[in-house]
Amino acid sequence: MKLPRDIAGRDLARALIRHWGYVQVNQVGSHIILQTDNPKHHRLSVPDHDSLRIGTLNAILRSVAEAKGVRREDIVEKL
DSSP states (O other): OOOOOSSSSHHHHHHHHHOOOOEEEEEEEEEEEEEEOOOSSSEOOOOOSSOHHHHHHHHHHHHHHHHTTHHHHHHHHHH
């Protein structure tokens, strides 16, 4: 699976809010703090940068996939 190379942090945060049940709870500097309680409590920080580095994007996707019990590919499809 090839990851998108030009996704902005704000766009990723919006997709997680819209499709995966996350809520923006805070913003500290250039980091957006998202949180969900379904199916378990999970909190993560998304950098509000124009283009996320591939390793940062991969780490966020892996974390969300583990918390939601889905595959990374399912998350990428909805970006």
